[in-house]
Amino acid sequence: MSLAVEISLARPGFTLDVAFDSPGGVTALFGRSGAGKSTIAGLLAGLVRPDRGRILVDGEVLVDRAVGIFVPPHRRRIGSVFQDGRLFPHLTVRQNLLYGAWFARRHASGKPLDDIVELLGIERLLARRPATLSGGEKQRVAIGRALLMAPRLLVLDEPLAALDQARKDEILPYLERLRDEMRLPMVYVSHARDEVVRLADRLVVIEAGRVVSAGPIGEVTSRFDPAAGSEAAAVLAVTVGAIDAGHGLATLDFPGGRLTVPAGRLVVGQRLRLQIRARDVAIATGRPEGLSILNILPATILDMAAAGPTAVGLRLDCGGTVLVAEITRLSAEALALAPGRPVHALIKSVSFDRPPAD
């Protein structure tokens, strides 16, 4: 799947002018509410018409204002999941699920109902009506309904925003399964950093109707940009290598080395993503001795940038994985840090995309 978007649209008090593309996987549109993310979701689904521009999916032109092409929503085969679910109140859960499948029957490439129902854990809801479902259940049915139409792209517009944390934790694993097992290309609209870090392969940051940065997630989050208001962090995909039950610790392997963290409920072989915030990483020029910090990784400084009036942001190459560190300008000068210099990264804490113990 490939997606190319280049559109602009003006409404009273709001202009949107964005261009981005995606080779597939999960692309997150990230930004504050009112930034224009949901409008982009509507443009992809065909519910909003742009003033100018083009949208291409897999090379097929869905919108091109210059030559007057506008493919209506029902012929796009782009599944949509909305914040408010939008289940049909007069139909049962089963009828809701099969609604899109009926129209998509000619494509016949979709998964059977039983598979989707099992994937989303909604077996017991099939005979019920939407009004009797909880918020989390409604969203799982809405996701199932979109999947059963055999979409080539799934657009999720803040699907978890209306839910509390417990319900979010209930649904996120299902979205991970869509990404990892069905390999379904997704555009995921969200203003929640933890959801985005957990799900997205690529990040498009939207602010006031414009793309302010875009790229692979680890690259975008590791940029130091004080104006963006979000702190820099490295995103690592790791595998649980071993569990030290005696000390309650787990070893996590990633291409650049290994980390030791509290084991919590982790199991050997489990894959997960974690974030290491720039502020939680300190720098030593030699290998420190007599330190309680468990995670000390050798790395090379890639580049340095001002990260505020008194701070310096470092990007470090740790065996191919990029780590970020934020230290004072004074320390940087005292240690004579410069790009290319080998250092040790001292990782004070690691935050998981999901709590390892609770």
Place this chain on the structure above:
Amino acid sequence: MPFLTPLEAEAFSLSLRVGAWSAVTSLPPAVAIAWLLARGRFRGRTLLSVIIHLPLVLPPVVTGYALLLLFGRHGPIGAWLESWFGLVFAFRWTGAALAAAVMGFPLVVRALQLSIEAVEPGLEQAAATLGARPIAVFFTVTLPLIAPGLLAGLLLGFAKSLGEFGATITFVSNIPGETRTLPIAIYTLLQVPGTDAAVLRLSLLSVAVSVVAVFGSELVARRLRRRAAGA
């Protein structure tokens, strides 16, 4: 019906037939126009609304006269319908049904328009993204969701038909067994001395039928609303 004379029973059954036909046949065009007024974005929307609502404010005699001009045997529409479909309205019960339908139309359209406007557009959008063409969206989402309004409109149209007098008597006159509906029968009896008992009987009958129709529509609409809410 033992308590009615044959002539009165004839007026009663004619009224039911005229009411049923006018309500049922005006429903599909009323749904189409209500949808246009609720969801359509086109020039002349206000003009359409004004034309639909005219019978509500015009003197019924004027509406009846307009029907006579248009649908009479020599009227442009009436002559065409007769030559192509053999359909005659002038001085027939079908004309009474047409007059009742035209007079009730604004009320029915209004009821339907309100219930279409109450349908969450997000649901129709969701249906479109799931592959439903606009016509399929209408029949699988919009129409089931406005079922209570549909039924209310049907019964409202029926109840309104039972009371139609001015346009009917102007358009199709007062022919026993053909166009003499309940209100026209009551009016006719009032012209004759010594018919007080008959007038009262027919008036009470009118009240009873109207009450049953309105009450029934409330009852069914409430059940449908509950079902639509998913209980």
